[in-house]
Amino acid sequence: MAGLALRVPDWLRQRAAVTPERRALVCGAQAWSFAELDRRVDAAAASLDVREGERVGIRAANSLGFVVAVQALMRRGGVLVPINTRLTDAEVAWQVEDAQVSRVVGDDDLEALLRQPTPAHQTRARDFELHAWHSIVYTSGTTGRPKGAILTYGNHWWSAVASALNLGLLADDTWLACLPLFHVGGLAILLRGVIYGMAVVVQSRFEAAEVNRAIDEQGVTIVSVVSTMLERMLAERGPRAYPPSLRCVLLGGGPAPLPLLERAAAAGVPVVQTYGLTETASQVVTLAPEDALRKLGSAGKPLMGSEIRVGSDGEIEVRGPSVSPGYVNHPPRDGWLHTGDLGRLDDDGYLYVLDRRDDLIVSGGENVYPAEVEAALLAHPAVSEAGVIGVPDAEWGRRVTAVVVVRAGVTATADELIAFCRQRLAAYKAPRHIEFRSALPRNGAGKLLRRELRIER
Amino acid sequence: MAGLALRVPDWLRQRAAVTPERRALVCGAQAWSFAELDRRVDAAAASLDVREGERVGIRAANSLGFVVAVQALMRRGGVLVPINTRLTDAEVAWQVEDAQVSRVVGDDDLEALLRQPTPAHQTRARDFELHAWHSIVYTSGTTGRPKGAILTYGNHWWSAVASALNLGLLADDTWLACLPLFHVGGLAILLRGVIYGMAVVVQSRFEAAEVNRAIDEQGVTIVSVVSTMLERMLAERGPRAYPPSLRCVLLGGGPAPLPLLERAAAAGVPVVQTYGLTETASQVVTLAPEDALRKLGSAGKPLMGSEIRVGSDGEIEVRGPSVSPGYVNHPPRDGWLHTGDLGRLDDDGYLYVLDRRDDLIVSGGENVYPAEVEAALLAHPAVSEAGVIGVPDAEWGRRVTAVVVVRAGVTATADELIAFCRQRLAAYKAPRHIEFRSALPRNGAGKLLRRELRIER
Numbered sequence: 033m034a035g036l037a038l039r040v041p042d043w044l045r046q047r048a049a050v051t052p053e054r055r056a057l058v059c060g061a062q063a064w065s066f067a068e069l070d071r072r073v074d075a076a077a078a079s080l081d082v083r084e085g086e087r088v089g090i091r092a093a094n095s096l097g098f099v100v101a102v103q104a105l106m107r108r109g110g111v112l113v114p115i116n117t118r119l120t121d122a123e124v125a126w127q128v129e130d131a132q133v134s135r136v137v138g139d140d141d142l143e144a145l146l147r148q149p150t151p152a153h154q155t156r157a158r159d160f161e162l163h164a165w166h167s168i169v170y171t172s173g174t175t176g177r178p179k180g181a182i183l184t185y186g187n188h189w190w191s192a193v194a195s196a197l198n199l200g201l202l203a204d205d206t207w208l209a210c211l212p213l214f215h216v217g218g219l220a221i222l223l224r225g226v227i228y229g230m231a232v233v234v235q236s237r238f239e240a241a242e243v244n245r246a247i248d249e250q251g252v253t254i255v256s257v258v259s260t261m262l263e264r265m266l267a268e269r270g271p272r273a274y275p276p277s278l279r280c281v282l283l284g285g286g287p288a289p290l291p292l293l294e295r296a297a298a299a300g301v302p303v304v305q306t307y308g309l310t311e312t313a314s315q316v317v318t319l320a321p322e323d324a325l326r327k328l329g330s331a332g333k334p335l336m337g338s339e340i341r342v343g344s345d346g347e348i349e350v351r352g353p354s355v356s357p358g359y360v361n362h363p364p365r366d367g368w369l370h371t372g373d374l375g376r377l378d379d380d381g382y383l384y385v386l387d388r389r390d391d392l393i394v395s396g397g398e399n400v401y402p403a404e405v406e407a408a409l410l411a412h413p414a415v416s417e418a419g420v421i422g423v424p425d426a427e428w429g430r431r432v433t434a435v436v437v438v439r440a441g442v443t444a445t446a447d448e449l450i451a452f453c454r455q456r457l458a459a460y461k462a463p464r465h466i467e468f469r470s471a472l473p474r475n476g477a478g479k480l481l482r483r484e485l486r487i488e489r
Numbered sequence: 490m491a492g493l494a495l496r497v498p499d500w501l502r503q504r505a506a507v508t509p510e511r512r513a514l515v516c517g518a519q520a521w522s523f524a525e526l527d528r529r530v531d532a533a534a535a536s537l538d539v540r541e542g543e544r545v546g547i548r549a550a551n552s553l554g555f556v557v558a559v560q561a562l563m564r565r566g567g568v569l570v571p572i573n574t575r576l577t578d579a580e581v582a583w584q585v586e587d588a589q590v591s592r593v594v595g596d597d598d599l600e601a602l603l604r605q606p607t608p609a610h611q612t613r614a615r616d617f618e619l620h621a622w623h624s625i626v627y628t629s630g631t632t633g634r635p636k637g638a639i640l641t642y643g644n645h646w647w648s649a650v651a652s653a654l655n656l657g658l659l660a661d662d663t664w665l666a667c668l669p670l671f672h673v674g675g676l677a678i679l680l681r682g683v684i685y686g687m688a689v690v691v692q693s694r695f696e697a698a699e700v701n702r703a704i705d706e707q708g709v710t711i712v713s714v715v716s717t718m719l720e721r722m723l724a725e726r727g728p729r730a731y732p733p734s735l736r737c738v739l740l741g742g743g744p745a746p747l748p749l750l751e752r753a754a755a756a757g758v759p760v761v762q763t764y765g766l767t768e769t770a771s772q773v774v775t776l777a778p779e780d781a782l783r784k785l786g787s788a789g790k791p792l793m794g795s796e797i798r799v800g801s802d803g804e805i806e807v808r809g810p811s812v813s814p815g816y817v818n819h820p821p822r823d824g825w826l827h828t829g830d831l832g833r834l835d836d837d838g839y840l841y842v843l844d845r846r847d848d849l850i851v852s853g854g855e856n857v858y859p860a861e862v863e864a865a866l867l868a869h870p871a872v873s874e875a876g877v878i879g880v881p882d883a884e885w886g887r888r889v890t891a892v893v894v895v896r897a898g899v900t901a902t903a904d905e906l907i908a909f910c911r912q913r914l915a916a917y918k919a920p921r922h923i924e925f926r927s928a929l930p931r932n933g934a935g936k937l938l939r940r941e942l943r944i945e946r
Contacts, residue, residue, distance in 0.1 A: 039809055040794040049838055050655075050790040051777055193650050197685060198507075201658045203778065228654060305849065320508055321660065333507040336684065337497040353495055377600055 038186075041462025042157035043226040044070055044103050053125035055206075055231040058250060061172045065227070067451050069103070074155050075148040076104035084109030087168065089128060091115040093374045094236045102213070104145070107222030109158055112167040113180070114214035131180050132170045132359050157319035158300055162186035168360050169216050171310045180360040181311045182215070190353040191220060191313035192227040197306070198318050199254070199280055206231040208246055208255040210238045212476045217256055217284060220314035238478070240268035246279050254278075258285030258478040260417070263292055266299065273300060280304050284315060285479050287403040289410040293328050294343050302341075307331035307348075307385050311356040311369055317383050330382040331375075339381060341368070345388055348375040374401065391482050395430045398460045402482060405463060408456045409434060414444035417472045419485045420463065434463040435485050437472060495643075498615035500683040501527055501560050510661075512688040515707060516553045523686070526560070531689050531698045532605040532611050533561035541566030544625065546593035547587060548572040551693050559670070559679055561602070566615055567625040570637070571671035588625045588637050588817050595671065625817050626673050628767045628810040639671070647810040648677060648770040649684040651792035655775050656711070656737055656761070663688040665703055667695045667793025671932045674741060675714055677771035693765040695935070697725035704734045704735050711735075713744030715935040717874070720749055723756065730757060737761050741772060742936050744842045744860040744869040748787050757839035764788035764805075764842050768813040768826055769795075774840050787839040788832075797823070797840060804846055805832040822938045831858065848939050850879030855917045859939060862920060865913045866891060871901035874929045876942045891920040892942050894929060 048070035066070070073116035080461070081086060088110045092098055114133050115124055128136060166188055191398070204388045207225065209232055211218035233250050235242055238261055255278070257265070262283060284306045296303045303322050304324055306313035314420040317340055319332030319393040334340050338352030349368040358364040374386040387401040394400070402420035409418035417437035424432030437446055446466035453462040473484035504513070505527035513523040521529070539545060541766055545567045548557055559794035562569050570588050572581055585593060585599040623645055625637040640866035664682065666689055669676035682689035690707050692699055695718055702710045712735070714722070719740060738753070741763045753760045774797055776789030791797050795809030808827040833845040844858040849856070859877035866875035879887030895901055903923035910919040930941035 040810065043793070043797055046791075046793060050793075051779070052777075128506060136558075197650075197654065201653060204656055322508070322511075334503075336500070336503060336507075337499055353497065451559055 033302050038162045038166065039159040040162065040189075041159055042107060043160070043223070044073060044106075045157040047226050047229050051187075054227060055235065055349045057232055058095070058206075059094075059097060059099070059234040060236075061307070062096060064096075066226075068101075070154070071150045072100050072146065073103040073107060073122050075105040075150045076145040078151055078155065080104055080108055082108040082110040082112070083166070086109060087111045087113050087133045088133050089113045089115050089131075089133040090214065091117060091124065091126075091136050092142050092143075092214075092228075093117060094209065094218070095139070095142055096198045096234070097145050097230075098143055098213050099232075099234060101137060101142055102188045102219070102222055103226070105374045106166070106246050107157055107161070109164075109380070110164045112219075114167065114169060114219060116170070116214050118476050122439045127178065127180070128172055131170075145167065147149040149403065160185045164188060167219070169219070169310045179362065181356045182360055183310075183313050183356055184357055187313040187354045187356060188220065188223045189227065190337055191315070191335075194337055194354065195315060195318070196228060197223065197336045199282075199288055200321075201228055201230070202253065202279070204251060204277075206233060208233045208235065208243065208250075208252040210235045210243050210261070211256055211258075212237075215477045216310045216314050217308070217477060221256060221369060238264075240264040243267050247274060251277060254280040254282060256282045256284065257285065259292055260474065260478045261332045262288075262301075263294065263416070266292075266301070276350040277389065278302065280321070282306055282315070284308055285477055287387065287407075288329070289407040291407070291411045297325055297328060305329070305331050307373075307383060308371075309350075309371055309373075311371075312323055312350055312352075313354045313356070316340075316350055316352065316354060319382075319437045323382075327380075327382050328380070329384065332382060340377075342375055342377055342383075343370075345389075346374045346376070346386070347387065348373045348383070388482075392420070393420075393430045393432055395422060395425075395432055396428045396460055398458075400430075400432055400461050404455065405432060405434065405457065405461055406480075407461075408461075409436060409449060412449060412452050412454070414438050419472050419480050421482050421485050423465075431459065431465070432463045433443045433465045433467075435467045435469050435472060437469055460480070486487075495619045496616040496622075497619065497646075498616055499564060500617070500680070501530060501563075502614040504683050504686050508686045511686055512539055513682060514553070514556060514689055514691065514692040515663075516551075516556070517693075518808070519553060520637060521553075523683075527611070528607045530559050530560040530564060531601065532607045533557045533602040534564040534607055534788040535612065536602065536605040537561055537565055537567070542568060544568045544570050544574050544588050544590045546570040546588075546590040547599075547671065548574060548581060548669075549596045550574060550692050551666065551675070552596070552599055553691070554596075554603050554943075555670050556679055556689075556691060557602055558594060558599055559676070559725070560683070563617070563623070564612075564614055566621075567651060568622045569676075569715050571624065571626060571676060573627070573671050574669070575933050578874055584627055584635065586639065588627075593919055617642045620647060624676070626676070626767045636819065638813045639817055640767075640770050643815060644770040644811045645677065645680045645687075646684065647794055648772070648792075649681045651794055652681065652775070652813065653685060654793045655777060656739075657778075658685055658687070659710065659736075661708060661734075662710045663708045665690045665692065665700065665707075665709040666699050667692045668715075669694075672934045673764070673767045674934060678713060693860050695721075697721040701726050704731060711737040711739060713739045715742065716740065716745045716749055717931065717935045719745075719753065719758075719760070720873070723749075723752060723758070735759065737778070739763055739775070741765055742934055744864070745786070746864040747786050748864070748868045750844050754782055754785060762786070762788050762831075764832075764840060766807075766826075766828060766830075769827075770811045772812070773797075773807055773809065773811060776839075776895055780839075780879065784837075784839050787835070787841050789839060797834075799832055799834055799840075800827075802846075803831045803833070803843070804828065805830045805840070805842065808847075814821060845939075848878070850877075850887045850889055852879060852882075852889055853885045855915075855919055857887075857889055857918050861887060862891065862910065862914065862918055863937075865910045865918075866893060866906060866920075868913065869901065869906060869909050871895050871899040872906070876929050876937050876939055878939050878942050880922075887919045888922070889918065891923045892924055892926055892929060894926055912926040 051069035425431035509524035763775040882888035
């Protein structure tokens with residue numbers, strides 16, 4: 033019965049029963065079937081002393097051990113707390129305290145998990161209750177303390193199913209995880225793998241050449257990336273076309289610069305834009321493949337089961353079965369999730385994500401969306417990265433200010449770039465000041481951290 | 490949140506928003522997009538005076554109007570009670586009383602529904618609560634009074650999703666409904682259509698030549714059939730191969746004769762066997778496509794989310810999110826559904842459906858499964874249909890007895906067929922008596938009605 037306290041069999045175990053010989057996981061030189069993955073997870077689960085509901089942190093790079101640990105925690109009923117490897121010890125300590133994590137598993141522990149002897153007999157797998165907590169994932173929140181978003185088994189299940197109902201599901205689908213598994217965008221791929229009976233290729237970190245090689249040689253049909261990754265993939269690739277087996281480059285992680293989208297479209301790269309949050313267990317609004325070119329720049333429409341609206345203040349709000357029931361140590365949320373992102377819906381109901389609300393620059397009473405200004409800068413052939421913030425200004429409230437990375441072997445002056453923006457943007461949107469850097473601060477998923485842009489004058 | 494009282498947006502409305510231009514429905518010379526179907530359903534819903542929870546019968550042949558009525562009832566919150574068109578008025582009256590049906594809609598009413606003026610503005614669609622009743626479908630139960638199985642929105646949703654997770658979902662998928670829409674096997678196709686954003690071709694009734702034509706000319710990729718339909722399709726087709734676009738012939742409705750499966754396999758027809766019941770909102774155990782040949786004759790493994798077991802009495806039991814919460818006017822069921830079907834699991838856990846428990850013949854203390862004997866008879870080149878029952882016998886309890894239809898232009902004697910069976914079966918299983926007929930009694934879905942086989946001696 034769909035409804036109260038719905039229980040379903042362990043996803044991996046069912047896959048190991050139904051499609052045991054199918055390819056489940058590829059990482060480096062290793063390739064495991066679902067039967068093999070299930071055996072490894074059984075071994076790991078047997079070695080873990082974890083109570084049901086116990087919260088266990090994983091602070092590690094992408095690896096086979098990470099995948100096995102995620103599944104073993106599910107089999108034992110533990111709650112996964114993935115921890116960003118870029119955090120300082122003090123930041124980790126705060127999350128561990130906040131989420132009442134009993135222990136944190138690191139790279140060495142994960143290695144050891146893989147060396148556990150396989151049990152002689154398959155263990156009986158626990159059923160999953162769809163309303164039970166699967167994980168607590170801290171949002172990379174750009175203001176204040178991070179918050180631990182609770183994600184249930186049902187949230188992940190609905191997210192996976194709704195993605196398949198949008199993108200389709202092919203017999204040879206293979207999804208590449210080059211995003212960190214400690215981010216929801218990476219973690220979601222692992223769960224889709226066992227729910228779909230689909231191969232997942234895990235790479236230890238993003239490396240453009242490795243991604244391109246996996247697409248050519250490992251049958252990757254779908255890859256999840258953010259804009260900077262796509263940018264680097266295209267640069268590394270050069271003029272050589274991608275094989276037709278690559279059917280979807282799922283592009284998330286914030287508004288994508290239009291020039292990048294246009295370049296990808298011209299090169300025949302099947303980019304599908306998406307919008308998602310930790311609190312929605314990854315993508316929740318995604319372009320249908322048939323709209324990829326017609327609605328270039330839009331994140332699309334809500335996935336089946338979900339709804340969006342834009343409030344009078346321009347904030348995107350989301351409701352649906354993949355939306356987190358709340359944050360740990362906060363009162364449960366009900367109804368619409370206020371995303372903190374600004375967006376607009378066009379006349380056909382397609383979502384265009386404009387910016388983080390916290391990053392909105394109000395200058396002389398006008399709203400300036402940094403992403404729009406960054407997109408204008410990125411359209412200049414000399415600019416490879418751009419970040420825009422508002423700097424306090426006595427006269428205007430905030431002054432639009434940009435930090436720019438210029439391509440190797442090219443030069444550009446601040447005046448030239450400002451003039452370039454003025455041709456494309458209303459004057460109040462164009463930066464007043466531009467600073468040049470060799471790199472911009474980004475989080476583990478490659479998302480620009482505007483808060484960390486310090487402007488020196 | 491997945492769990493308590495989960496609500497999701499109207500499936501058709503969401504499809505009309507996300508993929509408005511995709512082909513939704515083909516019936517005769519008509520082809521509608523999702524936007525068009527949504528407009529027609531809005532018009533029909535506006536004209537229907539139906540309260541939320543009101544039970545409305547549909548007693549009609551497959552048609553555009555049937556599809557529109559099903560969706561319009563969903564939009565108004567009515568509960569659909571599909572009625573088998575082969576029932577007598579007295580039988581219908583009994584179901585109408587049992588299910589407290591307020592009115593029964595017939596072919597003419599459905600025609601009229603299509604002539605409603607389209608509203609100037611799209612109406613606001615009701616959300617679906619997944620635990621709410623979607624339909625009451627009477628089982629073709631071979632013993633006693635039929636029972637009205639309650640199917641929730643969630644039952645249908647999970648059934649559709651689990652089918653896609655097994656068969657995959659392609660951008661050009663088109664599912665042919667030649668089964669009656671008043672049976673769960675036909676109705677389920679309509680719901681998959683709006684959940685997947687997939688085209689459904691509806692035919693008014695099964696006609697082998699029409700099915701073969703739709704496969705050739707209308708891009709049908711999947712078709713749901715029962716054995717007798719497949720038999721007739723192959724006969725009508727002759728040696729001409731099916732196009733590669735036909736990727737799945739989903740074969741349900743009871744144990745399939747192995748000779749038919751072998752013939753289909755030899756002809757390269759992509760048959761996928763399945764087992765399902767009204768109470769499971771259609772298929773619940775289905776072969777994975779990769780096992781279709783390796784496990785010929787098996788119905789496969791449970792779809793994602795569902796579980797099966799075989800009790801000590803040989804009865805198949807099912808549990809999962811697509812299983813009906815109970816029958817109308819009966820206490821709610823909890824836990825495992827006892828199917829009344831007999832089966833066995835092989836060493837790899839694949840289900841082989843043996844027979845209806847009610848049809849089991851106990852002869853001289855030995856169990857004889859009619860389906861097994863029928864399969865032996867069907868392996869004889871002269872036999873096109875066979876039904877086997879137990880006739881009361883003073884000495885043996887029951888005596889195995891067969892009714893057979895012989896192919897046109899061929900002859901066969903009873904002695905010859907009995908001898909043929911003895912070469913293939915234990916002696917106690919071979920029929921003692923054979924009667925020849927021109928046709929066998931079948932229900933609307935083509936399922937053999939053994940109870941109606943009367944043997945004249």
